[in-house]
Amino acid sequence: MITSLHDAVAQHVHDGDTLALEGFTHLIPHAVAQEIIRQERRNLHLVRMTPDLAYDWLIGSGCVTKLTFSWGGNPGVGSLQRFRDAVENQWPHPLEIEEHSHAGMATRYAAGASGLPFGVLRGYVGTDLPKHTNSIKTVECPFTGEVLAAVPAINPDVGIIHAQRADRAGNVQIWGLLGVQKEAVLASARSIVTVEEIVDELPPVPGAIVLPYWVVNAVCHVPGGAHPSFAMGFSVRDNAFYKSWDAISKDRDAFTAWVDKHIKGTTDFAEYRESVGV
Amino acid sequence: MITSLHDAVAQHVHDGDTLALEGFTHLIPHAVAQEIIRQERRNLHLVRMTPDLAYDWLIGSGCVTKLTFSWGGNPGVGSLQRFRDAVENQWPHPLEIEEHSHAGMATRYAAGASGLPFGVLRGYVGTDLPKHTNSIKTVECPFTGEVLAAVPAINPDVGIIHAQRADRAGNVQIWGLLGVQKEAVLASARSIVTVEEIVDELPPVPGAIVLPYWVVNAVCHVPGGAHPSFAMGFSVRDNAFYKSWDAISKDRDAFTAWVDKHIKGTTDFAEYRESVGV
């Protein structure tokens, strides 16, 4: 249960897997993304509402063949350059995309967590998304006859999140913006959780939820593991890093050099932190 | 917004309305049920997962023509005698019932709160409920072809709950067992919330949720207003009262005398508490 991040990725993340690294701006499991790059996983299908830097790294590093998402930008900054380059120029190789709205993705995760094959929403009406995304269909209400959007459940092979705390049994405590983290873990066949600290007991915290140990496969102690995202109560969002990412990621060589130095050139997340000076 | 319970019921609860008084064992709004009896509302359609004593009072007092529910017992004790007498013997008059399972009712409330006309679940399969309940149908997954149960949204005229606290703006704070209270309020056209205390600010509490003032129509200060149910942090469940209710409610005359004395014979919930000595 409690293990190193290296071993968790080695054991649970395989070539060709569908992965959901979730965290809505808050608690994005960036350390796990790095470890997946270090261990050179390939042909991944990545799922995430907001790909963020974690997926820019993975896409640019050639780990990804398909991306399912709803908003692929650098929040508050602009484009996600490696994602753009992959879609616009197939670099480093072609990237299949499956594109939804946030509401649709949230519905898909909730259906996945609920053991339902699909979810229903008032969505996509009048947009061009259904023309390009096969996984948007309709369903008729058997009571009113109204036609609504239907989207298939998301059930990744591995759900991956960062959280504030776990206890030694592996119960995980999360507070602040909760995003779809609970759903991502519950919808997945396996799960990896990195945490800021491991404690004997989880003291109650306002706004916190607990995921019991028996829905978590691996808990890894990775302080700061969300960086440049943040963990409420432990860190703040490194907005300067997000802004600086734009220039680094715009250039393929600069990107590759950065990944080579800070991710592939480090053995774990602690070394990465030293390497980037955070 | 902040008003007396008398005025809230007078303004928001009308003859013929569909009402959902929710609270899953915890925080059952018994004081509101009493006030509805005092104000002699009639032809109500009551909705509630577990009717409990609140609905036994209302049914026995002749306020109710239809009941939608999923478990009509006296929790931990046995039958709900007034409910039984109404179904078995049409006393004090016939009671139409619409019967679901808990999972189905929860799905219906969630659909109602979500602005969807129906909800989907793995439910009712192999049971006799669909033979007797028209509001259980099926829907086919447009992706897998699987057939699942479909139930219509619940959208009551008035959602009624008891909560621990509100602030002076009418923001409501609830903690402990949350049941379907949020869903009942959000699914309803109007809402009434009784609270243990009204405070200047809502201090954060682990496990608490907040309903913003703009989804609440009336907040009423009714300390102990869940009795014989309870409010975590303020009271414990009056199990002795639940046990004693069995004998009182088994007999029509004893029931009527009890209601005449303790509900109709009191002007408000504070008087009721004195009257029953709690």
Add this chain to the structure above:
Amino acid sequence: MAEYTTDELMIVNAARQLGALAAAGKSQCFVGIGLPSTAANLARRLYPIEPVLIYESGCIGSKPTTLPLSIGDGELADTSDAVVSVPEIFAYWLQAGRIDIGFLSGAQLDKYANINSTVIGSYESPTTRLPGAGGAPEIAASAGVVMVIMRQSARSFVERCDFRTSIGFGDGKGDRERLGLRGGGPQWVITDLGVMEPDPDTCELVVVAVHPGVTREQVVAATGWAVRFVDGLPTTDEPTPFELDTLRTLQAA
């Protein structure tokens, strides 16, 4: 020999089964109030690997120090690892297949382990209106396996339930599969007289053990169908002083 009641025999045997399941890695138990809750809380106290108690009121991992009267006593929430809403407990936890053991009781049980907790008599004009379904239909459908605990009598153990509130094996073997149910259905019916299990070939409940001092004749008299017994019918182990003491302490608290 210790003195004990038939209810104690029933509860202790149910707790033993939960303990065996927990030891085999099947720990997550969705618990109804009353007899299931008592037996599950006893098992928590008897075995090193405790069952994880989940209540439909939204309590996950409850460790109550006293037996709750209702499914929503404050004690359940206070001692839980997590408390979630009722829609969530049914959708994310039960329906999704995260529950190993559904632990049910009822008013009537038939030979295919279908349960009635709705009406005695006809639905439209019932002789006795019972509380109804609660969480049982979906527990019976979705839990990995189901265990039933019920006092046995010819009135309550019937050829066919007046109303099918929760499905066991429907009209016999293959019905669960035909209906697409994901859970395995009832595997043990533990009564105050003994233990029944579904016949592997027919899914009809068969008596696989009787409690100490109980005769076949008693079981036949308390069963509303022509009940069968396994060959060499065993007797359940006498409750140990530790089991009885623990149960009595729990019930006295």
Add this chain to the structure above:
Amino acid sequence: MAEYTTDELMIVNAARQLGALAAAGKSQCFVGIGLPSTAANLARRLYPIEPVLIYESGCIGSKPTTLPLSIGDGELADTSDAVVSVPEIFAYWLQAGRIDIGFLSGAQLDKYANINSTVIGSYESPTTRLPGAGGAPEIAASAGVVMVIMRQSARSFVERCDFRTSIGFGDGKGDRERLGLRGGGPQWVITDLGVMEPDPDTCELVVVAVHPGVTREQVVAATGWAVRFVDGLPTTDEPTPFELDTLRTLQAA
């Protein structure tokens, strides 16, 4: 006369509209990050009846003291009346019709106020891949009314969007009703040059005001369709020193 930028004119005018809506009882505003968030937070500081800010990260009633860079900055959660999950914010709050005002921006806007934030060029081989939909499609569909804030240019204000990410009025009047959309759609497009509103008869966007110092020619040059102007085209009020000071303090924090 105070000096100000065209962005300041745009943001101040958007805040004024939110203030007017809040005063009229339309307070609940679902806010995108960037220009919408800046204008909404300005309105919170300018008017006695504040808009209630709701962010797709699950923050309800956020009162940030500094402008968030992202939709999920800690400041948003810390200052909220309630924080809910992302599935809940979309289902229970937006979809259910609890949002008075959807406040959006985009990369392209067309004459029927449809918005593109997905691709420039074709979807399969885009010239520019944009971030995509986010919460916008359902905000545009379900919010009571929609307000758009966007810098205007002939490249971004087009006859027809390359991709319809969020619907305004589709191909014209009646389309929203035909599609069964519950929200009223875009009522104001506030730009750095002026304000557009849909023509009541056609739903085509018409310029209803220009900002101080802006000419019709500038607007025509910055609009990719043959844009029309209302008769007697008014000029928006000069920003007041209080408006400008408040905005600049907010942006400097």
